[in-house]
Amino acid sequence: MKYIGPFLRINSMTPENISNQLLYFSRESLKHIALNSRCGITTSLKDLKIKSTPNTDINIFKENSPLLCVYKKAHDKIIKGKYGPYWDDSSFKKELTVSGNVYMTLSLLKLADYYYQFEKLDKNLYSLGVLYSHMAKAQLDFYLKYLRNDDGMFVNKKYTGSNGSNLAFEIKDDKYKVSDQCMLMAAYYKYSIDPNAHDAEQFKSFSKDILNMFTTYKDELYELPSEEMYKFIMGLNIYYEASRDTNAELLLIDLMDWAIDDFYTQENSHSNDISEYSLLLINIDMFNKNMNSEFFLKEKELLLEKLSLSYDDNIGIFIKKQDKKEISYYGEDFVSYIAAIYSFKDDLKISNKIVNVYRKGLISSGIIGSWPDPPALNNLERYRDFTQKSEDLISEDNFKQNSIPTPEASSIAPIFYKSVKFKTKKYQFTDIKNSFNADNSIYPIFLCLFCLN
Template structure:
């Protein structure tokens, strides 16, 4: 009996295994949504023919690259003689700029992942080429079709029943959102960085810098936005800076983070906005990483301690501040709370200290709660992705639980795409969950998936011995770049640098 091991073993998942599973979930979910769902306006596949010299991924009947994705649908697969994808009758044909910008940023980041398979697995490498081509077409589509007469990105709606040709987009409303512009800025800039030789690269970079300058010039207007909106704007700018190392973005990070700290202290956001309180922690950690402002790290720890106090060790659950017997958790509550603690433990080198808590939270909320409808299959033993360094050697084989838990059901077995449900309800008395219906909200899902890809991609590639090629960085304002990148900013140096930004005469103290 000793040869088959113990009957019962309480395994705690490591940081690396959780990182691997969530990144795998995210990249496969994005692939499903952007290439197989048909939940949006579908591009012609003619230009995708023979993307790779040895394989044509467009031979799949499910290949349907999206120029943009709709707001909502059912995630159930429909298979018939003439159609494969999500149920068209369930589509809500609103088109959000932020959602689509996040989608394009996701496939751009994943194109760098799949580029590592060149000369090893041409089928996987073909996704890199498909994502590059598709991201360019998406960005062209956004600039032409998702802006109003003033050139501002706004939400649109497709009135046509046809998802291929002859679409009819109208303004859903003319409401201006800074976060829409900010996430678009990230997408156009990232394309210019990843593909500097492309003929559109300079134009896309300049376009992204124009958006950045708009955010700088209208900073006072941003201060009037909600806590949630400013958190999203700050996240976009942190993403933008991580790619571009742009000095103006760095100064804006400092200003917005300072402002959010003051705004956060004015109200108890733990009760009504636990999700964006957690996202604020993620922003604080990113802002500290990018600026080395000690106050940002200290505030992150302060809020983290309050978030950690919500954790019930006996139930292995975090309990929202409510007297109700049943607690409703949105997918944002679960994802942002978990990622904040996961990221803090990693950045502060406290993985061992929080290992049990993180593993328990992950199992309870991501695996057992029903918040995720299905989990993508692990790569097979014939797939290069299954081996460190793409060696195909048994000694380099990654275990299945690096990609998924054995107990999770797959999309093919359930006939449903891997998406986050909008919410689940937790019974404190029964210590059990009940889930909402499985409608697909593209904004919530793609926001979560892109955040995971952004935070986890590099570690996943290192763990699988796929080190990322160094990004080409366009060095804007070289002298400031060198000073800011090497020297932590104190309050005095912050004041000197912010003097370079033109201020409105009407500016008042915050």
């Protein structure tokens, strides 16, 4: 009977359970990274200048170490200290990637919106949202000061200072991603409309300056590689959702039309390119939500067909384009695939694909280090509409993944690992890159929060 119980629970999993689990894991993983890891330049509650109000209690975070930025790499081990868990700083690769940092900041802003729901319901949860808002501002200020090159573009940097010295950085790579600049445009604007924003007009104005640059040099955007273009469009979707800016709308419509034309033009050349198909399908859903419309329905079906063709019924996961005996999978591969087909979840075949890719890919691959315990029964997050009524209790399987140990039991951080390999002949996952990588560990969190929510 010990076997039958878990077996039945696993097979009763639904796409809704999966979405809820991923959203919960993403909230807790980001909280651990941003407040506990110390994997980056940290700040203090005092420097964040958070004002006390009747609805906030910032002192509950006095033992945390809020990040101003996140380093590129670290080991996954948790060290248990006097003031809570943290990571081994000797393992840190003290480089700053724009991608990893902007995904962190956008995710904090998204979660601030989530925790604002608790303003009059739970002081601790609401305070977390306020903390995230202030952290986002401090991070955006930090990027302005330290992550730009002489042309004003945000680029990857390397920390060259030492403990106790003034902050010092050098350019690691003067090349920049256009999609990163777009994501930062979205982050600066999204912060400007945050209820707890300070210097809102300055942030909004700076964000619009970036948009003006894109509209001025629009023709150069058409030269972007497909995946870079799709990430750019995703950033523009986020910006437009926040701003409803007319110029952004015109650019978004234009680029979506271009992306669809490019899909047809390049259809044969990037066959079975799962990441590109997934991103384009996600963008169509985001675009339609923004425009309150149902455009590109034919293309949605074609993309769904492409993604379905990559799915192997025998092993329960999708097979990426490959020319080797081993295929590298990243957390974002699984998350973007699930997010892309999630709107079709009412179709039983698609529902089964979502469940199998989640169980046999994301979970069984070992690409997640540890999984936090579900919220306690006295936590409002455990109840529908936050009622705390027993009849509204949300079952544990909407939070917890039982097959993965907790951070407390394993001393492993609750993170998406960098990658894992799949042996095509043996049909098994192997060679897990069990380390934190800012780009690969935070991007899946960002996708969960913005594309599954």
